[in-house]
Amino acid sequence: MKNFKGVLFIVSLVFLLAACSGDGKEASSEETFTLKYNSALPPSTQEWHAKAKATEEFAELVEQRSNGRVKIDIFYSNQLAGQVESLDALAKGTIDFQNLTPSAWGDKIPEGGFAALPYWNLNEEHSLYIMRETEIGELYEEAMENYGVKVLSYWPTSATGLMSNKPIRSVSDLKGLTMNLTSDLVADFYKKAGVGVATIPYAEQYEALLRGTLDGIQFPFYSLEDYKLAEVVDYITKPATISPALGLVAMSQKTMDRLPEDLQKIIIDTAIEMENEGVAGSKRLTEEAYVYAQENGIEIINMTKEAYEEMRELHKTTTWVKFTEKNDRTKKMVELLDGETEKWKKENPEMVEEFEKSFGG
Numbered sequence: 001m002k003n004f005k006g007v008l009f010i011v012s013l014v015f016l017l018a019a020c021s022g023d024g025k026e027a028s029s030e031e032t033f034t035l036k037y038n039s040a041l042p043p044s045t046q047e048w049h050a051k052a053k054a055t056e057e058f059a060e061l062v063e064q065r066s067n068g069r070v071k072i073d074i075f076y077s078n079q080l081a082g083q084v085e086s087l088d089a090l091a092k093g094t095i096d097f098q099n100l101t102p103s104a105w106g107d108k109i110p111e112g113g114f115a116a117l118p119y120w121n122l123n124e125e126h127s128l129y130i131m132r133e134t135e136i137g138e139l140y141e142e143a144m145e146n147y148g149v150k151v152l153s154y155w156p157t158s159a160t161g162l163m164s165n166k167p168i169r170s171v172s173d174l175k176g177l178t179m180n181l182t183s184d185l186v187a188d189f190y191k192k193a194g195v196g197v198a199t200i201p202y203a204e205q206y207e208a209l210l211r212g213t214l215d216g217i218q219f220p221f222y223s224l225e226d227y228k229l230a231e232v233v234d235y236i237t238k239p240a241t242i243s244p245a246l247g248l249v250a251m252s253q254k255t256m257d258r259l260p261e262d263l264q265k266i267i268i269d270t271a272i273e274m275e276n277e278g279v280a281g282s283k284r285l286t287e288e289a290y291v292y293a294q295e296n297g298i299e300i301i302n303m304t305k306e307a308y309e310e311m312r313e314l315h316k317t318t319t320w321v322k323f324t325e326k327n328d329r330t331k332k333m334v335e336l337l338d339g340e341t342e343k344w345k346k347e348n349p350e351m352v353e354e355f356e357k358s359f360g361g
Contacts, residue, residue, distance in 0.1 A: 054275070124279040177215040
C-alpha cells in the first residue's frame with residue numbers, strides 16, 4: 001500500500017508540473033525583460049515634443065501597461081552605438097530600440113532617404129498617410145525587415161526648410177549662394193541652380209553662417225532658437241522644404257520575436273499611439289518657430305505657388321531621380337508618390353487649403 005501511495009504521489013506530481021508548464025506561456029507569463037533604447041538625440045526638453053512621446057513617454061507607458069514586465073532603459077546621444085553602427089547592433093539584438101532619422105542608414109538601407117526628399121510632403125497627416133497607408137511605406141518596411149529590423153513608429157520633428165542671409169523666393173535666388181551640402185542626393189540640384197556648396201558639420205553651421213562661409217542651410221526651423229541661428233540668418237522660406245521631417249523608432253526583430261505575444265502587442269500599440277500623439281507637438285513646434293522668427297527680426301518669405309512648383313520640379317528632375325537610381329524599391333516609391341498625394345489631397349481639401357496659405361501673392 002505504501003508503494004502504491006508513493007507511485008500515486010509521483011504520478012500526481014508529474015501531472016501537476018506538466019499542467020503548470022503547459023506550452024510554456026503560462027509558466028513564462030511573469031517573465032520580465034529589460035530592453036535597451038539607444039537614441040541619437042539628447043533628452044527631450046518639453047514633454048509635449050513628439051520626440052518625448054516617442055522616447056520617454058513610450059518607455060513609461062510600456063512599463064505601466066505591461067505591469068512592469070517590460071522595462072526600457074534609455075541611452076541618449078548614441079551612448080550604446082554610433083549612428084552607423086546602430087543598424088547592425090539592432091539587427092543582432094545588441095540593442096533593442098534605436099531612435100534616429102530614416103536617412104541615417106542610407107548607405108545600407110537607401111529607401112530611408114525617401115523621407116529626406118525635398119518637397120515630398122505637405123503636413124504631418126500627409127506624411128503618416130504615405131508611410132502607413134500606402135505601398136511606399138510597405139516598401140520601406142520590407143527593406144528594414146530584410147535587415148532584421150522592424151519599423152516601430154515615426155515621429156514628426158516639425159518643419160525643416162531654407163534659412164539664409166539673403167532672400168530666397170525662387171530658384172533664381174539660389175544662384176551664386178553657398179549652401180551646406182549634407183547629402184549627395186541634392187548635389188545635382190545645387191549644380192543646376194548655380195549654387196556653390198560647402199560641407200560643414202551641423203555643429204559648425206553657426207560659425208560658418210557668421211563668417212559668410214555659408215549663405216544658407218536647410219535645417220529645422222526650431223533651430224533658430226535652440227541653436228541660436230536667429231543671430232546669423234535673416235530669412236526663412238516657406239513652404240518648408242520638408243514639412244515635417246520624420247524621426248524613426250526601430251526595433252530589433254530578434255528582440256520582438258523573443259517577447260510573448262501580449263508584450264509585442266503592448267509595444268506596437270503604444271508606439272502607434274505615440275506616433276499619432278506626436279502630430280500636435282510637431283505642429284506646435286513649427287508654429288512656435290515662426291513666432292520666434294518674427295519676434296527676432298527674421299523675415300519670413302512666402303514663395304508664390306509658381307515659384308514653389310518650379311523649386312519642386314527641379315528637385316524632382318535631380319534629387320528625386322538620383323534617389324530612384326538606388327534600387328527597384330526606391331524607384332517604385334517615387335513613382336507612387338504623386339499619385340498617392342493626389343488621392344490624399346482629394347480626401348483632405350481643408351488640409352490642402354491650410355497648406356496653400358504658405359504661398360505668397
